[in-house]
Amino acid sequence: MKFKGNSAFNNLKLKEQISLEPTSFFKEKILKKDASYYSKNIYEDDVQRLIRFYQHEGYLNVQFAPPSFEITKKNKVILTFNINEKAPIIVKSIDYLVDSTKQLSQALPRKELRNIRLQSNLREENIFKDEWCLQDQQLIINQFNDIGYAFANADFDISVDTTSNSADILWLVDKGTLTHFGKTTITGNNRVSEKNIRKQLIFEEGDVWSKSDIDLTQKRIFNLGMFRVSSLKTSPLKEERDTLPIQVILKEAPKYTTRFGVGYGREDKFRVFGEVQRLGFITDIGRLNVSAKHSALEPYNFDLKFTQPAILFPINSIIINPYIQKQNEPGYSVEKEGFNFTFLQNFSDNFNSNINFFFEDVTLDTTNISSYDPSQLPESVYLKSGISVGFSFFNGEPKLNPINGHSIAINIKTNGLYITRDMPFYRSLLEYKRYWGLNYGLTLAFKGKLGTAKATDGSDIVPAEERFYAGGAHSVRGWSRANLGPKNANGTPIGGKSLLEGSFEARVNITPKLIIATFIDAGNVWEPSFHYRLNDLGYASGLGIRYDTPIGPAGIDFARPIFNAEKRWQIHFNIGHPF
Structure with a gap:
C-alpha cells in the first residue's frame, strides 16, 4: 500500500487507521499468514476511517480521489490512496464565559488560571483537534474542582468559518455549588492502623473540597507499600450537595511476597536474584526486604533493607x-x-x-x-x-x-x-x-x-x-x-x-x-x-x-x-x- 498527497501524517500513522494490510515475505513464509485479499467494500470502509481520522485532527475538508492500482507479475495489487488533505481548521479565538456573566480571570485564582493558560492544548493560530478540545474541557473542569466546585461543568460552542478555515471557541462554564470535605471513613485495613493512614490525608473535615487533594492522598496511601488497592470515593448526600463524605477503600497486600529471576547479559553473564519481602515488620507500615544476587560482575551480594515510610x-x-x-x-x-x-x-x-x-x-x-x-x-x-x-x-x-x-x-x-x-x-x-x-x-x-x-x-x-x-x-x-x-x-x-x-x-x-x-x-x-x-x-x-x-x-x-x-x-x- 502507498499513500500519495499526505504531508500532515506519515504512512505508518495512516496504516494504523485502516484494516487493509499489505503482505510480505516475512508474514507469508515465516509467520505463515495468508495474504490479504483486496476488496472494494473494505477499501471504501478504510477511506471512511481515514476521513474520520483526518477530521478529528482538524482537516475537515479532506478528500480522497479514486485509488490507483498496479498489478504485479505475481498477481499482487499495489494500492495507492490518493489524498487531497486541503487546509486544516485553525483556531482563531478562544473565549470563556463563567456562570453566564463572568470572565475566567474573575472566577479563578491566579494559580488555576495560569494552569489553564500553560496547559491548554488548543491555542490561537494552531490546528483545531477534537482530542485537544476534550482534554482542555477536562483541564478546565479540574481547575474548578481544585477550588471546591466538585460539580463544575464546561461545555463548548464552536463556530467554524469554512471560507477562512478558522474556528472560534467559546467555553461555557457552570461552576455549580461550592463544596467541602465531609467525614472520612476507612475500610479494608486489618494490619495497618487507621492512625497511620490518616497521617497521609491532605484534607480535614470542613476543608474546601479539592480533586488534587483527593488524588495526592490516594498516591500517598498507596506509596506506603502496604496495599494492593487504594481508592478514594466521594458519595454526595442527597440532602447536602455542599458536603462530600470521603470513603477510603483499601485492600492490603500479602504479608510475605517473594521474587526470583534469572537472565543473561553481555557484561554480567549469567545472573540470578531472589528476594523475600515482609510487610508490617517492627511497625505496622515497616517493610523488610532480604535479597541475594549473583552475576559475573557481582559474585555475591547479600542485602538486608528495612524501610520505614x-x-x-x-x-x-x-x-x-x-x-x-x-x-x-x-x-x-x-x-x-x-x-x-x-x-x-x-x-x-x-x-x-x-x-x-x-x-x-x-x-x-x-x-x-x-x-x-x-x-x-x-x-x-x-x-x-x-x-x-x-x-x-x-x-x-x-x-x-x-x-x-x-x-x-x-x-x-x-x-x-x-x-x-x-x-x-x-x-x-x-x-x-x-x-x-x-x-x-x-x-x-x-x-x-x-x-x-x-x-x-x-x-x-x-x-x-x-x-x-x-x-x-x-x-x-x-x-x-x-x-x-x-x-x-x-x-x-x-x-x-x-x-x-x-x-x-x-x-x-x-x-x-x-x-x-x-x-x-x-x-x-x-x-x-x-x-x-x-x-x-x-x-x-x-x-x-x-x-x-x-x-x-x-x-x-x-x-x-x-x-x-x-x-x-x-x-x-x-x-x-x-x-
Missing part, C-alpha cells in the same frame, strides 16, 4: 541497609561489608532527594590498578565512612519509553568528612537527559554526564571502586565495559578522576512495538581531577534494534569506534533504553 512527614522515609558484597570489574575486584542509613524525601512524583550516611569495610584484591607506585598505596584493607547527597528530577512521558521531557540527577559523595578514614575524598556526578518527540514515531534523545573525584588528604589517591570508568552498554558503546580511558602497562583499566560523556540517539518506530535506533556516543576518562579535554574524546556510532514490552524496550545495540584506530564491533543487550 512517613518517619517525620507523610512524604519521607528512612532506610537501614546492611550488606555484604563482592564486585569484579575489569580493573579491580573488591569485597565490601557495610551499611547505609538513608533519608528519602519525595517532594513530588517527579522530584526526589536523599541523604545517605554510609560505612564500608573494603578489601581490595587487585592493587595494581593504580597508576601510582605500589609503595604509595595504603593497605589493601581500608575503611570508608561519610555522607552522600542526591537529587533527581524526571518528567519524561511515558516513563519506560519517554518521547518528551527531561531528567537531571546530581550526586555528591564524601569519605571522611567528620571521621578520619583511609583515603578521604569527595566525588560528584551530574547526569542530564532530554527527549524530543519530533513526529509520530520519531524521538531524539540526548544524555550528558560530568563527573569528578578528588582526594582531600593531599595524596591524590582515590579508591579504585570510586573512580570513573567509561565504555559499555550504558556509556560509550564502541568499547567494552570500562575499557575506554587510562590503562596500566598490562592493559588493565585504572579509571580516572574526571569523566565526560555525551550521547545522541534517534529512535524510530518501524511498527508500534519495534524500534530502530541510530546513535553516536562520545566520552573519556582522565586521571587528574577537573581535567577535561574535548580533543581527547573517544567516539562511537552504531545501530540498535528494540522491542517495546510492558517492562520497557528490550533489544540489542551494535557499535564500533569511529575516528579511532580501534575498529572492533561491540554488542550490548539491554532491558530498557540505554538512557
Whole structure:
C-alpha cells in the first residue's frame, strides 16, 4: 500500500487507521499468514476511517480521489490512496464565559488560571483537534474542582468559518455549588492502623473540597507499600450537595511476597536474584526486604533493607541497609561489608532527594590498578565512612519509553568528612537527559554526564571502586565495559578522576512495538581531577534494534569506534533504553 498527497501524517500513522494490510515475505513464509485479499467494500470502509481520522485532527475538508492500482507479475495489487488533505481548521479565538456573566480571570485564582493558560492544548493560530478540545474541557473542569466546585461543568460552542478555515471557541462554564470535605471513613485495613493512614490525608473535615487533594492522598496511601488497592470515593448526600463524605477503600497486600529471576547479559553473564519481602515488620507500615544476587560482575551480594515510610512527614522515609558484597570489574575486584542509613524525601512524583550516611569495610584484591607506585598505596584493607547527597528530577512521558521531557540527577559523595578514614575524598556526578518527540514515531534523545573525584588528604589517591570508568552498554558503546580511558602497562583499566560523556540517539518506530535506533556516543576518562579535554574524546556510532514490552524496550545495540584506530564491533543487550 502507498499513500500519495499526505504531508500532515506519515504512512505508518495512516496504516494504523485502516484494516487493509499489505503482505510480505516475512508474514507469508515465516509467520505463515495468508495474504490479504483486496476488496472494494473494505477499501471504501478504510477511506471512511481515514476521513474520520483526518477530521478529528482538524482537516475537515479532506478528500480522497479514486485509488490507483498496479498489478504485479505475481498477481499482487499495489494500492495507492490518493489524498487531497486541503487546509486544516485553525483556531482563531478562544473565549470563556463563567456562570453566564463572568470572565475566567474573575472566577479563578491566579494559580488555576495560569494552569489553564500553560496547559491548554488548543491555542490561537494552531490546528483545531477534537482530542485537544476534550482534554482542555477536562483541564478546565479540574481547575474548578481544585477550588471546591466538585460539580463544575464546561461545555463548548464552536463556530467554524469554512471560507477562512478558522474556528472560534467559546467555553461555557457552570461552576455549580461550592463544596467541602465531609467525614472520612476507612475500610479494608486489618494490619495497618487507621492512625497511620490518616497521617497521609491532605484534607480535614470542613476543608474546601479539592480533586488534587483527593488524588495526592490516594498516591500517598498507596506509596506506603502496604496495599494492593487504594481508592478514594466521594458519595454526595442527597440532602447536602455542599458536603462530600470521603470513603477510603483499601485492600492490603500479602504479608510475605517473594521474587526470583534469572537472565543473561553481555557484561554480567549469567545472573540470578531472589528476594523475600515482609510487610508490617517492627511497625505496622515497616517493610523488610532480604535479597541475594549473583552475576559475573557481582559474585555475591547479600542485602538486608528495612524501610520505614512517613518517619517525620507523610512524604519521607528512612532506610537501614546492611550488606555484604563482592564486585569484579575489569580493573579491580573488591569485597565490601557495610551499611547505609538513608533519608528519602519525595517532594513530588517527579522530584526526589536523599541523604545517605554510609560505612564500608573494603578489601581490595587487585592493587595494581593504580597508576601510582605500589609503595604509595595504603593497605589493601581500608575503611570508608561519610555522607552522600542526591537529587533527581524526571518528567519524561511515558516513563519506560519517554518521547518528551527531561531528567537531571546530581550526586555528591564524601569519605571522611567528620571521621578520619583511609583515603578521604569527595566525588560528584551530574547526569542530564532530554527527549524530543519530533513526529509520530520519531524521538531524539540526548544524555550528558560530568563527573569528578578528588582526594582531600593531599595524596591524590582515590579508591579504585570510586573512580570513573567509561565504555559499555550504558556509556560509550564502541568499547567494552570500562575499557575506554587510562590503562596500566598490562592493559588493565585504572579509571580516572574526571569523566565526560555525551550521547545522541534517534529512535524510530518501524511498527508500534519495534524500534530502530541510530546513535553516536562520545566520552573519556582522565586521571587528574577537573581535567577535561574535548580533543581527547573517544567516539562511537552504531545501530540498535528494540522491542517495546510492558517492562520497557528490550533489544540489542551494535557499535564500533569511529575516528579511532580501534575498529572492533561491540554488542550490548539491554532491558530498557540505554538512557
